[in-house]
Amino acid sequence: MSLFASRYLAEPADPHALAVDPPPRPASAPGVLFINLGTPDEPTPTAIRRYLAEFLSDPRVIEIPQPVWQVILRLFVLPRRPHALAPRYKDIWWEEGSPLLVASRQQAEGVQQELARRGITVHAELGMRYGNPSIASAMQALRDAGCERILVVPLYPQYAASTTATAVDKVHEYTRRRRNQPEMRFIKRFPADRGYIDALVHSIQAHWQQHGKAERLLLSFHGIPRVTVEQGDPYHRDCMETVRAIRQALGEDGARVHHAFQSRFGAQEWLQPYTEPTLREWARSGVRSVDAMCPGFLADCLETLEEIQVECRDAFIEEGGETLRYIPCLNGDPQWVRALADIVQQNLWHSP
Known part of the structure; x- marks a missing residue:
């Protein structure tokens, strides 16, 4: 059988057809x-x-x-x-x-x-x-x-x-x-795994040790349409589990913790509060410093490095805030x- 033929049989064009698997190998x-x-x-x-x-x-x-x-x-x-x-x-x-x-x-x-x-x-x-x-x-x-x-x-x-x-x-x-x-x-x-929460809290505390504590710590999660939660998606519940676990682990500093949802797409209502409007409102009300973290993202990406670190920081400062510092995702943290x-x-x- 030619190489072309063997590949064709292994992955048939018909998406409903079964592939031809190789002979079983030792586990x-x-x-x-x-x-x-x-x-x-x-x-x-x-x-x-x-x-x-x-x-x-x-x-x-x-x-x-x-x-x-x-x-x-x-x-x-x-x-x-x-x-x-x-x-x-x-x-x-x-x-x-x-x-x-x-x-x-x-x-x-x-x-x-x-x-x-x-x-x-x-x-x-x-x-x-x-x-x-x-x-x-x-x-x-x-x-x-x-x-x-x-x-x-x-x-x-x-x-x-x-x-x-x-x-x-x-x-x-x-x-x-x-x-x-x-x-x-x-x-x-x-969402509340002890090792996951401990790694997040360690990252927050290391950031505070180096830069000092901002007035508020914003935990920004990716949003989803509200209707999907009403239809049974457990995402909001899971996010709130993470928020509660971080607050508890931070002890007295847990009072600094707030949450919001980012990356809204389209005209329908998504989970609230929304991240950027929240930051604008805080700045107008006199909040001058915010630390921001995205605990739902385990790796940095456009939504963290650009949307939070650049767009949301600019929006906060535009309304009178002074400092928005982004705490990176866990990434390859040991x-x-x-x-x-x-x-x-x-x-x-x-x-x-």
Whole structure:
């Protein structure tokens, strides 16, 4: 059989057909699939357009009837939005590449190394829900490594249908075409996990030790439409669990903690209070200094490095505020990597 023919049979054109899997291999160590949202391959309009076309075509992200939404997306959003976003992505791009991709890889590789130090062998791979590396390519790499058991770890502490659920959907899209499916486990949420909260609080306290304490600490989460919560999405509940846990861990300084929701898209009502209007209101009322953190993002990205650190800071100062300092995401912080390794270890199988 030619190489072309074998590839064609392995991934048939019919999306409902089963793939031809290779002969079973001896079982190896468990696989761990880390999943984050995704990022453009580069900060250019072409790459951003390709990324947005996939991201905004997900019906779990945009809950508008697809025939209507695709007209809006193709005629109005994609021709304009990528050009507006390109300079913003370029400004936050790290030397090693997209911050979200670089930091997510640090976490995945760090967990594998940390578990190895504990005498636990796993094969770790990173997949992005949108863009590269894809979930399918990461799953295939784990299967090629002989992983018969795979733990899926969406890098979202708070569960939402538009983040965790769609990542799980994509994993099932891959496995439903396999004749020889792996055994699967999924981590759904960890909004008040002790290690996660301790890493956040350590980051806050280290920032305060270096810069002093601002009058208020704003925890800004990504927003979702309010109607989705009314229909049963537990995201708001999870965010409030994180807020309560941080307040409690900070002790007396917990009184400084407030929360808000950012990144509103479209005309419908989203979870409130909204981040930028809250900051503007605080400045007008006499608040002069704010520290801001985004605990729902485990890796820095456009929404943290540009929207909070630049746009929201400028809005706060414009209304009379003096200082808005952004506390970075956990990224590859060693304490967080150890805490994430704990979460993974707790959910692994006890035997190979």
